[in-house]
Structure formats: structure tokens, C-alpha cells
Amino acid sequence: MTGSEVPLASPTFRLAYVPGVIPGKWVRIWNERLPDVPLTLTTVPAADAADTLRAGEADAGFVRLPIDRTDLSAIPLYTETTVVLVPKDHLVAAVDEVSIGDLADDLVLHPLDDTLDWGGPLPGLPAKQRPATTADAVELVAAGVGLLVVPQSLARLHHRRDLVYRPVIDAPESRVALSWPEERTTDLVEEFIGIVRGRTVNSTRGRRANQAQAQEQPGASKAKSKAKPKRAEAAGAARRKPAAGRSTGGNPRGGGSGGGSGGSGGAKSGRRGRPGRRS
Structure with a gap:
């Protein structure tokens, strides 16, 4: 090199x-x-x-x-389930699931990196300022400032012992x-x-x-193409070659070389003549 x-x-x-x-x-x-x-x-x-x-x-x-x-x-x-993250002593913690309407009287945080496509009015009461990140919003929830609606995987990612989450049945999903x-x-x-x-x-x-495909031998395709004519030629020769014990010519009634059993192979040579006289 x-x-x-x-x-x-x-x-x-x-x-x-x-x-x-x-x-x-x-x-x-x-x-x-x-x-x-x-x-x-x-x-x-x-x-x-x-x-x-x-x-x-x-x-x-x-x-x-x-x-x-x-x-x-x-x-x-x-598709992920959407959940609301709340302090352990919040009323939401006592139920199995909630709807957007259940959060109408709560301050709901909407961080700038919110991943949910709301496509309409945001749920809950608006905060004066939006947290910069989801992690910042989680800290505010732990401090009792508000609630946070997020995909379930983000709630798990930011798990804290003082917080719980519950499914929001009619929220947008991620x-x-x-x-x-x-x-x-x-x-x-x-x-x-x-x-x-x-x-x-x-x-x-x-x-x-x-x-x-790259590992295939370069000459493999050529070898295959050459092998085909050879196989065809061998097959043709096999068709032309007579089977053992069959005659290729001679008397169509069985004469010719190799036609008889025992002897030189010709037709029977015994002459047919007059019957002998009786004495």
C-alpha cells in the first residue's frame, strides 16, 4: 500500500x-x-x-x-396509549382511567416538545408558561403545579415514586x-x-x-450452459442405441444376428421334406 x-x-x-x-x-x-x-x-x-x-x-x-x-x-x-401523569395523592390516582373532560378543572402542562397532535383546543386550564421540555414538566407535576398528558412510554421514561399515571381514553395517541x-x-x-x-x-x-449472489463462482453460469448441450447429446445417443437383445435389421420375423437363443443367431436351419417311406 x-x-x-x-x-x-x-x-x-x-x-x-x-x-x-x-x-x-x-x-x-x-x-x-x-x-x-x-x-x-x-x-x-x-x-x-x-x-x-x-x-x-x-x-x-x-x-x-x-x-x-x-x-x-x-x-x-x-400506537401508544396516552396517559395523564399526576401526584400520588391526586383524585385521578383513585380511578382506572379518565377522559379529557375529567381534566377540565386542572391545570394541564403542555411542554414545547409535546409529542401529541391535539388538532384542537388543549385540555385543562392553560399554564402561564409552557415548560421547555417534558422532563421540566414532570418536575412541575411532582411539585404540585399541574398535570401532564403524554405517551405512556414517556411516563415510564420519567418514572418517579411520587407520581402515577392513568390512561386518557379520548386523547390523541402517539x-x-x-x-x-x-x-x-x-x-x-x-x-x-x-x-x-x-x-x-x-x-x-x-x-x-x-x-x-456475489459468492457464486464466475464461471458457474457458463459451466451450466455447456452442460445442457452435453446432457441433450447424451440423451439423443441413448435413444438411438438399441436395447439389449433387440435386432437392428435382418429378417423381420426374428432373423438376424443375436435373434436366436443358442447357436449362431440365424433362423432355424432344419429342412422340411417329405416324410420317409414306411417299410
């Missing part, structure tokens, strides 16, 4: 994910199937996930819908999707899509299929 040559870096797969998503099981399967391709994880705010993918800072990512789908492909994976840049659907992206969709090793498309 000359001084000007630089060794090629090993391929890597960069996966972004938004808070609340736990990609551990998919990462484990990736490491089992592709141990030669390191997977790196990056946490991104939900509002920045789409721009992170467009900027090429990740090969694929788990995002929360809706997102701007311009230049991005997305496969919806699952959908999680796998997304990637449309023009960069690489073999590694296809591999990860297969893992997320639960494909087995044999059914996974992408890099493995290409590798299997």
Missing part, C-alpha cells in the same frame, strides 16, 4: 431514536446477524428527528408521527414509525427494516441476498 492510499473504513449503521422508544431488542438482533457492522445509537428530540435524517446524520430512525414526509419513507410500527431518507434506501437499511418487521435470517432482503 502506497503512502497516498487510505484503508477503507468498516461500514457502520447509525440509528436515531426519539425519547420513549426502546430499540434494545432490535439492536441485539442486529448484533447477532451482522457482527461485522457496528450499530451506533443517537437520541434526538422528537421535533428534530426528521431533520436529522434529511441531514444524513443517521441512516434510519424511530420517530413519532406525524412528521414532514418530504423525502422520507416511514413504516408505522405501533404513533411510532421507522423512517429513513427515501433516496438512501441502502442494503443496511433493508436489513434493519427486515429485523424490525420480524423477518427471519433466510427471508431478510438486502445485503445478505447480494452477498449470496
